[in-house]
Amino acid sequence: xxxxxLLLRAAKxxxxxxxPVWLMRQAGRVLPExxxxxxxxxxxxxxxxxxxxACEVTVQPVDSLGVDAAIIFSDILxxxxxxxxPYQMIExxxxxxxxxxxxxxxxxxxxxxxxxxxxxxxxxxxxxxxELNNRVPLIGFAGxxxxxxxxxxxxxxxxxxxxxxxxxxxxxxxxxxxxxxxTQSTINYLQAQVKAGADLIQLFDSWAGxxxxxxxxxxxxxxxxxxxxxxxxxxxxxxxxxxxxxxxEKIAExxxxxxxxxxxISPKNARQLAPNKTLQGNADPCLLYAxxxxxxxxxxxxxxxxxxxxxxxxLGHGLYPDLDKEKVKLFVNVVKEFK
Amino acid sequence: xxxxxLLLRAAKxxxxxxxPVWLMRQAGRVLPExxxxxxxxxxxxxxxxxxxxACEVTVQPVDSLGVDAAIIFSDILxxxxxxxxPYQMIExxxxxxxxxxxxxxxxxxxxxxxxxxxxxxxxxxxxxxxELNNRVPLIGFAGxxxxxxxxxxxxxxxxxxxxxxxxxxxxxxxxxxxxxxxTQSTINYLQAQVKAGADLIQLFDSWAGxxxxxxxxxxxxxxxxxxxxxxxxxxxxxxxxxxxxxxxEKIAExxxxxxxxxxxISPKNARQLAPNKTLQGNADPCLLYAxxxxxxxxxxxxxxxxxxxxxxxxLGHGLYPDLDKEKVKLFVNVVKEFK
Numbered sequence: 088x089x090x091x092x093l094l095l096r097a098a099k100x101x102x103x104x105x106x107p108v109w110l111m112r113q114a115g116r117v118l119p120e121x122x123x124x125x126x127x128x129x130x131x132x133x134x135x136x137x138x139x140x141a142c143e144v145t146v147q148p149v150d151s152l153g154v155d156a157a158i159i160f161s162d163i164l165x166x167x168x169x170x171x172x173p174y175q176m177i178e179x180x181x182x183x184x185x186x187x188x189x190x191x192x193x194x195x196x197x198x199x200x201x202x203x204x205x206x207x208x209x210x211x212x213x214x215x216x217x218e219l220n221n222r223v224p225l226i227g228f229a230g231x232x233x234x235x236x237x238x239x240x241x242x243x244x245x246x247x248x249x250x251x252x253x254x255x256x257x258x259x260x261x262x263x264x265x266x267x268x269x270t271q272s273t274i275n276y277l278q279a280q281v282k283a284g285a286d287l288i289q290l291f292d293s294w295a296g297x298x299x300x301x302x303x304x305x306x307x308x309x310x311x312x313x314x315x316x317x318x319x320x321x322x323x324x325x326x327x328x329x330x331x332x333x334x335x336e337k338i339a340e341x342x343x344x345x346x347x348x349x350x351x352i353s354p355k356n357a358r359q360l361a362p363n364k365t366l367q368g369n370a371d372p373c374l375l376y377a378x379x380x381x382x383x384x385x386x387x388x389x390x391x392x393x394x395x396x397x398x399x400x401x402l403g404h405g406l407y408p409d410l411d412k413e414k415v416k417l418f419v420n421v422v423k424e425f426k
Numbered sequence: 427x428x429x430x431x432l433l434l435r436a437a438k439x440x441x442x443x444x445x446p447v448w449l450m451r452q453a454g455r456v457l458p459e460x461x462x463x464x465x466x467x468x469x470x471x472x473x474x475x476x477x478x479x480a481c482e483v484t485v486q487p488v489d490s491l492g493v494d495a496a497i498i499f500s501d502i503l504x505x506x507x508x509x510x511x512p513y514q515m516i517e518x519x520x521x522x523x524x525x526x527x528x529x530x531x532x533x534x535x536x537x538x539x540x541x542x543x544x545x546x547x548x549x550x551x552x553x554x555x556x557e558l559n560n561r562v563p564l565i566g567f568a569g570x571x572x573x574x575x576x577x578x579x580x581x582x583x584x585x586x587x588x589x590x591x592x593x594x595x596x597x598x599x600x601x602x603x604x605x606x607x608x609t610q611s612t613i614n615y616l617q618a619q620v621k622a623g624a625d626l627i628q629l630f631d632s633w634a635g636x637x638x639x640x641x642x643x644x645x646x647x648x649x650x651x652x653x654x655x656x657x658x659x660x661x662x663x664x665x666x667x668x669x670x671x672x673x674x675e676k677i678a679e680x681x682x683x684x685x686x687x688x689x690x691i692s693p694k695n696a697r698q699l700a701p702n703k704t705l706q707g708n709a710d711p712c713l714l715y716a717x718x719x720x721x722x723x724x725x726x727x728x729x730x731x732x733x734x735x736x737x738x739x740x741l742g743h744g745l746y747p748d749l750d751k752e753k754v755k756l757f758v759n760v761v762k763e764f765k
Contacts, residue, residue, distance in 0.1 A: 246585075249746050252712035256720065296669075299689045299710050330635075332671045333690055350638045351672055371638050373591035381595065407588050 089286070091223045094156045097399050098287060098323035098344045098365050106390060106398055107155040108422040109226070110415065111327075112405030113148035114160040117412055120147050131176035135162050138210035145215045149223055151412070152419050156224050156287070159215060159280075161208050163230030163291055166272055167239050169200035174238075187242040188254075194265045200272035202279035209283040216284035227285030229277055231292030231328065232269040232314075233307035236262070239269075248297045255306055262306060270310045274317040281321045288318055289325040289347070296330020303334055312341040325367060329404065335360040350403030354392040366393060369403035375414045382414060386421040395425075428625070430562045433495045436738050437626060437662035437683045437704050445729060445737055446494040447761040448565070449754065450666075451744030452487035453499040456751055459486050470515035474501050477549035484554045488562055490751070491758050495563050495626070498554060498619075500547050502569030502630055505611055506578050508539035513577075526581040527593075533604045539611035541618035548622040555623035566624030568616055570631030570667065571608040571653075572646035575601070578608075587636045594645055601645060609649045613656040620660045627657055628664040628686070635669020642673055651680040664706060668743065674699040689742030693731040705732060708742035714753045721753060725760040734764075 089095070093107035115121055124143050128134035135141065141160040149157050164174050164182055174184045188194060202209065215225055230238075237251040238244075245251075255262050277288050290311055295303055307328070315324045319342050326338055327347025338346050339361035346361050348354075348368035357366050374385055390400065400422045406415060428434070432446035454460055463482045467473035474480065480499040488496050503513050503521055513523045527533060541548065554564055569577075576590040577583075584590075594601050616627050629650055634642055646667070654663045658681045665677055666686025677685050678700035685700050687693075687707035696705050713724055729739065739761045745754060 244585075246583075247711075247743075247746065249712055249715075249748075252710070253715040256712055256716040296690065300692060302710070330669070330690070333692060351635065351669070353639060353672060371591070371641070372586075373588055373595055376588075376592040377595040404586075407586065409588075 089221050089224055091155055094224050094226075094399060095286060095323060097397065098325070100344070100365060100397055102396065106393075106395055106400050106422055106425060108400040108419055109154040109156040109158065110148070110152070110402055110406055110419070111158075113152060113154055114144045114158065115406055116408035117406045117410050117415060118147055118151060119412065120151065131162075132174075135160075135165065136207045138207055138214050141208075141211035142214040142218055145211070145225075146218050149219065152416055153423070154223070154419055156226050157215060157219055158226040158228060158289070159208065159212055159285065161211070161228070163228070163235065163293075164238060165205060165208060166200060166230060166235050166269065166276060169204035169276070170197045170268065170272055172197065172239055181244040182238060184238065184242040188239045188265060191261055194261055194268070197265070197268055199268055200275060202275055205276050205279065208276075209279055212280055212283040212285055224286035225284060226287050226289055227277060227280035228289045228291060229273045229314075231290045231295070231307060231326075232266045232273060232310035233298070233303075234292050234294045235269050235273075236266055236306075237294045237297075239265070248294055252297065252302075255302060266306060266310050270313055273314055277314065277318060278321070281318065285322065287323045287325065289327060290314060292326070292328040292331065295328035295334070298331075300333040303328070303331055304337060308334065308337060308341070311343075315342040327367070339364050345399060347401070348403060352403075354389070358393075365397040365399060367399040367401050369401070370418070372402050372404055372407050372410070375406075375410045375418060379414070379417060382417055383421050386418055387425065390422065390425045428560050428563055430494055433563050433565075433738060434625060434662060436736065437664070439683070439704060439736055441735065445734055445739050445761055445764060447739040447758050448493040448495040448497065449487070449491070449741055449745055449758070450497075452491060452493055453483045453497065454745055455747035456745045456749050456754060457486055457490060458751065459490065470501075471513075474499075474504065475546045477546055477553050480547075480550035481553040481557055484550070484564075485557050488558065491755055492762070493562070493758055495565050496554060496558055497565040497567060497628070498547065498551055498624065500550070500567070502567070502574065502632075503577060504544060504547060505539060505568060505574050505608065505615060508543035508615070509536045509607065509611055511536065511578055520583040521577060523577065523581040527578045527604060530600055533600055533607070536604070536607055538607055539614060541614055544615055544618065547615075548618055551619060551622040551624055563625035564623060565626050565628055566616065566619035567628045567630060568612045568653075570629045570634070570646060570665075571605045571612060571649035572637070572642075573631050573633045574608050574612075575605055575645075576633045576636075578604070587633055591636065591641075594641060605645060605649050609652055612653055616653065616657060617660070620657065624661065626662045626664065628666060629653060631665070631667040631670065634667035634673070637670075639672040642667070642670055643676060647673060647676060647680070650682075654681040666706070678703050684738060686740070687742060691742075693728070697732075704736040704738060706738040706740050708740070709757070711741045711743050711746050711749070714745075714749045714757060718753070718756060721756055722760050725757055726764065729761065729764045
């Protein structure tokens with residue numbers, strides 16, 4: 088059905104004519120057309136909750152950057168909200184929760200999110216699938232349970248997430264109860280995304296890097312692994328645990344298909360540690376500040392190092408808002424023209 | 427001369443009766459007596475510039491925590507200031523520079539700092555040496571050139587340091603000129619610290635982790651290596667490049683004596699990658715939020731994994747201000763009693 092299924096074939100370990108490419112945060116402020124659509128909504132939450140606007144910005148980078156996949160525009164924090172913990176997105180600051188989780192009562196008060204609670208995302212997926220008209224696959228996503236947990240405890244972003252980690256060290260059993268609830272909510276949500284049309288699912292563990300190896304296995308990977316199991320064999324799953332350089336071998340033992348890499352990981356090491364998985368990444372977003380010559384040479388070097396098989400090209404993190412759209416396009420084209 | 431020279435012997439690779447222990451940010455807000463001394467100064471800069479107050483807080487943890495070394499109380503940003511780029515420390519926000527470095531003229535305007543420019547630190551070291559009366563060694567320190575550069579370009583802390591990295595990608599030659607100036611300033615400064623009495627020097631590369639492996643070698647390690655060379659054979663040198671997990675083998679090729687590790691690095695891997703160096707670290711500061719039983723068992727496990735030889739116990743990052751002093755003391759005592 089799909090005219091361009093490079094992403095799905097690469098994720099499944101099948102041969103592809105060329106390396107597929109998409110970009111984290113491609114539906115974002117780097118595109119002038121995104122900023123125009125964003126201006127139609129009163130605030131970020133209203134924007135996320137509008138299936139029409141979400142669909143519009145999801146499709147934009149497929150048209151204007153020529154990427155090989157769309158990723159549904161949404162936010163990882165829709166899960167805490169659906170569980171009973173609403174948030175605001177404060178300009179230039181990031182997410183902020185009026186209430187946070189502190190104790191057993193707080194955990195017990197939270198409900199397990201059901202697909203219905205997130206109908207606006209499911210509608211956005213359905214609309215987008217129609218709009219894409221099978222040009223490229225649509226990626227669905229969710230935050231990893233640990234990352235969601237971290238925001239629910241901390242109440243905002245943090246350099247250290249020391250409150251969230253304090254919770255793990257002082258109330259490990261309660262932490263597991265909450266992580267279990269988040270995991271169940273996320274499974275309900277992602278299974279519904281697949282039913283609505285998502286062709287591949289990515290889990291974002293944005294704050295994996297603040298955990299030690301041991302803590303990551305106990306409080307993060309265990310739950311991501313459950314989610315991978317719950318989505319198999321429906322769709323391929325990508326696990327992106329940012330800065331969890333220590334965990335590649337163990338991530339490769341889960342039932343994910345693809346492992347996302349940040350730019351501190353060497354492609355060669357990753358291939359050795361996860362030979363059975365597709366790899367995704369991992370250019371430094373700041374490379375796209377460089378001149379054209381450097382963007383071309385560094386991107387080609389990265390492509391040669393990863394090799395064409397079992398590889399999905401991307402950055403090692405989301406696009407920064409102040410990057411030049413033309414340079415982003417150049418990056419995409421270098422990948423598409425690579426032989 | 428020194429009554430307790432465990433730290434220096436461990437750094438030099440000599441046998442020690444027991445593992446030495448000190449803590450990054452031990453002269454800090456975790457101690458009530460620090461907060462009392464801090465209140466005597468109008469602001470942070472005045473505090474840093476007072477040799478008497480700096481001496482007072484440097485000695486406090488030796489008395490009250492029983493650590494095996496003092497580290498001179500100061501700030502890594504005294505170097506930009508001495509080069510002509512003053513900063514403020516804004517409560518709950520961190521450092522802030524009114525002027526930042528943007529172009530060639532800005533780089534040329536900066537002077538190479540001389541020992542005299544930092545007399546207040548040298549005086550603090552002399553005072554502290556007297557006050558310590560040879561009880562334990564005194565550690566001197568500086569920021570790594572890349573980390574200093576990052577603040578000079580960015581003008582404040584940052585999650586991504588994307589402006590500083592943009593500078594590396596777009597003006598690499600100018601970046602090297604500035605890094606060279608910072609390196610010369612730092613060498614002048616550290617050689618003077620040694621002359622004033624510092625027994626060991628630690629370089630803090632706090633923002634190593636935002637760089638890719640290749641960029642780290644080109645823009646950070648090269649300059650830290652120069653500083654190591656300039657301090658040999660005067661005193662042992664410790665390189666702590668936070669989150670530069672990818673670089674252990676190359677750091678081990680410099681003339682440093684000790685490699686500092688954050689808590690995401692496994693002691694076993696570090697031993698394999700840097701068999702010729704002393705290792706320092708690497709408990710998660712958040713462990714000290716846990717109950718006593720857990721602090722004891724996890725600390726003992728870490729000690730067993732590192733082994734008693736060529737090891738200096740520490741955290742993997744600075745103490746967090748809201749930790750309980752008694753638990754910090756417990757950690758120190760567990761190390762000191764370890765057989």
